[in-house]
Amino acid sequence: MLGRGPHKPLAILRHMGLLRAMRPQRWRSWHSCAEQRSGCARHPLWSGPVSSVGGTRQSPINIQWRDSVYDPQLAPLKVSYDATSCRYLWNTGYFFQVEFDDAHEESGISGGPLGNHYRLKQFHFHWGAANEWGSEHRVDGHAYPAELHLVHWNSTKYENYKEATVGANGLAVIGVFLKLGARHEALQRLVDVLPEVKHKGTQVDVGPFDPSCLLPACRDYWTYPGSLTTPPLAESVTWIIQKMPIEVAPSQLSAFRTLLFSGHGEEEEVMVNNYRPLQPLMDRKVRSSFQATRMGTRS
Numbered sequence: 001m002l003g004r005g006p007h008k009p010l011a012i013l014r015h016m017g018l019l020r021a022m023r024p025q026r027w028r029s030w031h032s033c034a035e036q037r038s039g040c041a042r043h044p045l046w047s048g049p050v051s052s053v054g055g056t057r058q059s060p061i062n063i064q065w066r067d068s069v070y071d072p073q074l075a076p077l078k079v080s081y082d083a084t085s086c087r088y089l090w091n092t093g094y095f096f097q098v099e100f101d102d103a104h105e106e107s108g109i110s111g112g113p114l115g116n117h118y119r120l121k122q123f124h125f126h127w128g129a130a131n132e133w134g135s136e137h138r139v140d141g142h143a144y145p146a147e148l149h150l151v152h153w154n155s156t157k158y159e160n161y162k163e164a165t166v167g168a169n170g171l172a173v174i175g176v177f178l179k180l181g182a183r184h185e186a187l188q189r190l191v192d193v194l195p196e197v198k199h200k201g202t203q204v205d206v207g208p209f210d211p212s213c214l215l216p217a218c219r220d221y222w223t224y225p226g227s228l229t230t231p232p233l234a235e236s237v238t239w240i241i242q243k244m245p246i247e248v249a250p251s252q253l254s255a256f257r258t259l260l261f262s263g264h265g266e267e268e269e270v271m272v273n274n275y276r277p278l279q280p281l282m283d284r285k286v287r288s289s290f291q292a293t294r295m296g297t298r299s
Contacts (some may be wrong), residue, residue, distance in 0.1 A: 015177070017231070037193065043261060044289055045094050045230060053087065057235045059226035059278035060136035065292055074289040076194050077112035077174075077240060081120055083210035089193060093261055095274050096126040096194065099154055104159060109152055109172060111288070113223040113238055118152035118172040123211055125149070125178075126229075127256045129193035129272035135177055136229050136275045137241055144245055147275070148179040149216055165228070170236040176215060181247030186213035191255045200263040202277060216244040220290040227274040243290065 035183065099122050100107060108119040127146035130136025135147035153164035153174045164170035175185040195203040220243040227235040260270035 049140070050204045055227060055233065055235050056132050056282045057225050057227060057284060058233065059237065059239060059279055060276060061224065061226065061281050061284075061286075062138045062141060063222055063241065063286055065140050068286040068288040068292065070291045071287040071289070073289050074221075074223065074287060075111050077114075077221065078105070078109065078110045079212050079215065081210050081212050081215065082107035083208035085120070085286055086206060086209040089190060089197060089205045089206050091197040091200050091259060092124070093263070095126060095140075095198035095271070096190075096197055096256075096259060097253040098209065098211070100222070102155075105155060107252050109174070112221070112240060114172055115169070116156035119155045119209070121151050121153055123148060123214075124240070124254065126275040127178075127253065127272065129257065129270075131180060131253070134273075134275060137175055137177075137239075138278065139177075143179040144179055146248075146256065148174075148176040148178065150174040150176075150211055150214075154246050165236060166232065166234045167236055169238065170226070170234075172238045172240060174215070175239060175241040177233075177245035177252070177294050178240070178248050179245040180201070180250055180253065183249035184199070184214075184226075184252060185194075185246060187248055187252055190253050194259060196253050198258065199260055200266075209286070214246065216242050216246050218242075218244040218287070220244065222286050223288045224284055226284075227279075242287075 023159070038054055080105075085107045087099045087101055089096060098118050102119045102121050105117060105119065108117055110117045126134060126136050127147055127149050128143075131145040133143045133145070135144040136149075137147060149174065152174075153161045154167070154170050154172070155164075158164040158170055190206065193204045193206060196202065220241065222239075222241045224239050224241075225235075226237045226239045227233050228237060251298045257270065257272050259271040260269050
C-alpha cells in the first residue's frame with residue numbers, strides 16, 4: 001500500500017518515525033517521543049506530499065464494539081486463494097510484503113460487504129517496537145502487537161490494481177489482528193526467510209503459499225468504508241476487520257523486528273512502529289456480521 005502523493009499535518013506523521021538501532025529497553029521511551037513530539041525523525045515514506053488532505057473516511061480507526069451496527073444482510077465472506085500465484089516476499093523499506101500474480105480471477109474474495117469479485121494483490125504486516133502496540137486498528141482502544149493486511153482489488157470494475165487503488169470501491173482489505181500465544185506454523189514459513197530480506201529492496205521466493213492459513217477460524221468481521229493507511233491514503237478501501245485475532249509466538253513477532261528500514265550500505269534503521277495513528281470516524285458507521293454480546297468477548 002505504498003505510493004506517493006500534498007503535505008500532511010505533522011499530527012498525521014507521528015508514530016511513523018525511524019527507530020535507530022537501540023536497546024529494547026529504550027523502545028518505550030522512543031514511542032513516547034513519537035506520541036508527544038513532532039521533532040522525532042520520520043520515515044521517508046511520510047516526508048513528502050501526501051494526498052487525500054481533508055478526507056472524511058481515513059483509516060485506521062478505533063472500532064467501538066458496542067457502537068458497531070449489526071447488519072443481518074452481511075453474508076459470510078467467500079475466500080478462495082490460489083497458492084501457486086504467490087510470487088515472492090520482499091522488504092519494501094516500510095514492512096515486508098508478499099506479492100501475488102493477480103492476472104487471473106482464481107485467487108480472491110467476494111461476498112460479505114462486497115458487490116464484486118476482488119483479486120488478491122499482496123499481503124503485509126504492521127507491528128510495534130514492543131508488544132503493547134503495533135496494530136493499526138484498535139478495538140475499544142485496545143491495540144494488538146501486530147496487524148495483517150490482505151489487499152485485493154476490484155477486477156470487475158477496474159482494469160488493474162493501479163486504477164483500482166484510486167477508484168471508488170477499488171480495494172478491499174482484510175485486517176487480521178495478531179496476539180501473542182502459540183507458535184503459528186504457517187507463519188513460520190515466512191519467518192524462516194526473513195533473514196534473507198533484512199535490508200530494504202531485497203526479495204526472496206517463498207514458493208506456493210495460501211494466505212487463507214493466516215485467517216482466524218472464526219470469520220466474524222466488522223466492515224467500514226476507509227482508506228489506505230500509507231500514501232496516497234486514497235479513500236478507496238472497503239475494510240473487513242476480523243473479530244478474532246490469530247496467535248503467534250513471541251519469537252515470531254521478534255523476528256519481524258530484525259528487519260531494517262534501511263538498504264545495504266545505509267545507516268541501520270530498525271523496522272518497527274510502521275503503523276499510522278488512528279483517524280476520526282467522522283459520520284461513518286461500522287457494521288458487524290455478528291451480534292455483539294453485552295460486554296463483548298475480545299481475546
